[in-house]
Amino acid sequence: MGSGMSASQLISHLRTEGVATIARRGSRRLFEALGERLAWSEFDFPLREEDIMDSSALAPAAPRTNKADRLHIGWVCMPPGAGSGGHTTLFRMVQGLEERGHRCTLFLYDRYADDVARHEEVIRRHWPGLRADVRSATTGMDDVDAVVASSWATAHVVAARAHPSAHRFYFIQDYEPFFYPRGTLYALAEDTYRFGFTNIALGNMIAGVMESEVGRAPEAIVPFGVDTDVYRILPEFEKVPRSGVVFYAKKSVDRRGYLLAKLALERFHQTHPEQEIHVYGDHVSGWSIPVADHGNLSPRQLNELYNRTIAGLAISFTNISLVPEELMCAGNIPVLNESAYSRAVLSTDDAVWALPTPWCIADALAAAVEAPDVDARAARVAASERLDWEVTKKQIVSTIESACAASVVGSRAR
Structure with missing residues (x-):
């Protein structure tokens, strides 16, 4: 919106785009202008x-x-x-x-x-x-x-x-x-x-x-x-039917695919509203679907969550994270974005791979929760041999x- 915009043009913009859209656009321009004035990128530079x-x-x-x-x-x-x-x-x-x-x-x-x-x-x-x-x-x-x-x-x-x-x-x-x-x-x-x-x-x-x-x-x-002392099947959950999926949110680290995961999970909810979506790590807001927002969890709390749920979304666009192996130790099925970098490290038939699009990831999550042998599969996956950190x-x-x-x-x- 230029400085010479007439009142009628402003009203037209408000009608077609809405107040919220115009406000967001104005806020973004203000943010960018402040960033240039204050040289915020220099604050992000990690070295003297x-x-x-x-x-x-x-x-x-x-x-x-x-x-x-x-x-x-x-x-x-x-x-x-x-x-x-x-x-x-x-x-x-x-x-x-x-x-x-x-x-x-x-x-x-x-x-x-x-x-x-x-x-x-x-x-x-x-x-x-x-x-x-x-x-x-x-x-x-x-x-x-x-x-x-x-x-x-x-x-x-x-x-x-x-x-x-x-x-x-x-x-x-x-x-x-x-x-x-x-x-x-x-x-x-x-x-x-x-x-x-x-x-x-x-x-x-x-x-x-x-x-x-x-x-x-x-x-x-x-x-x-993987820390096999912490991440493992817990006897108290073995008789409890698994339900839901879990996602580790790291909003400030784009290589962990937060926005992609959000879009995929919102689409997944449309086809499987009965499956609760658990998010841990960063607190989240502004989602169009209900989520259980756990925030930071200790490793032992995380293992309990993995024991309760069916699948976990673990996105990485560089080296693989620790999450997929930790999920599998607890009998949880990792759903990963297709990546040669991750495949260079994780070699298993128990993971589910999907092209990094909202639709493909949502379909992969759906396939994981729709499996007919969820509990038997969890026990088999958890029993697989893995290297510990020793x-x-x-x-x-x-x-x-x-x-x-x-x-x-x-x-x-x-």
Whole structure:
């Protein structure tokens, strides 16, 4: 709507488009104008300017420690939020090194503050089994034998701040350039695979994409695991008929397909209104159908929900999430978007795959709940053999210990 619009033109727009539509359009334009004025994209940038590194300017490192026993290992990560799956996986690996007798320190990187006390409170409350010390990555990491980056941003931090004598590792849980459009963040994320760290990839998907996109293979590939102590069939639910479907909502992470899932579940409800739809993770609103909005659930609460329901929608457009394996441990059938990346990791006939459209996903959910042998199928799926995280932890331990014991490490330093 231009500034020269007449009263009659305004009335015509109101009649044809409605007040709500015009208000939304005006709000969006205001939001975009404010974003340009305030440079909001800069607030999203995860690094301080002095921590942005360039693989072409990094010199070879000179690790001082050639040993595998009683290492001091630093793990650099961004501050976690409650229930973060990526941090949960990372902290499992930290615990694996602690169980082996190594000393571990978490170095949290906060672009805006050197004091990480409030972040430590979150870690102690939600990951009580973690014994590692917690410090700020911006106040020094000179006293470690090895340091592990856990994301593209923290790889830059390690390259910028770790002592040249420390062995450098990179625990890669996803191909993170895919998190962004082609541009600055994509390029900075992609460059981290050229830093010369010992790259440890979680799953085969990352290895294949790294080779095709940057021409480099990771030094180690470790398998996905699942927490079989938590995710399992519960005897108290075995005699209760399953009903409904479940979905993990992550509205701010588009690779997890929130809007696509919303459209699919709304369509699924049209054909199966008797099946309750359970949503956990982010609280949701504005849906055209009734949903049970659970918010954040603990792993044990989540396992109970999985035991009660028939199928779970697990969308991912990059590396597969932990949800499909956890669902199957509880006898729940995962419905996934068709993806070569997910298929590179998940090889099972028990999952249901669908083209990533609302109609195809809704039809796949319908097929899952319409199966004639829901309870028998649940028992069979849950009984299938799966790797737990102990295998992954042992392989991580072996990789770090072997590299630190070697006399030559092909990493780079600032």
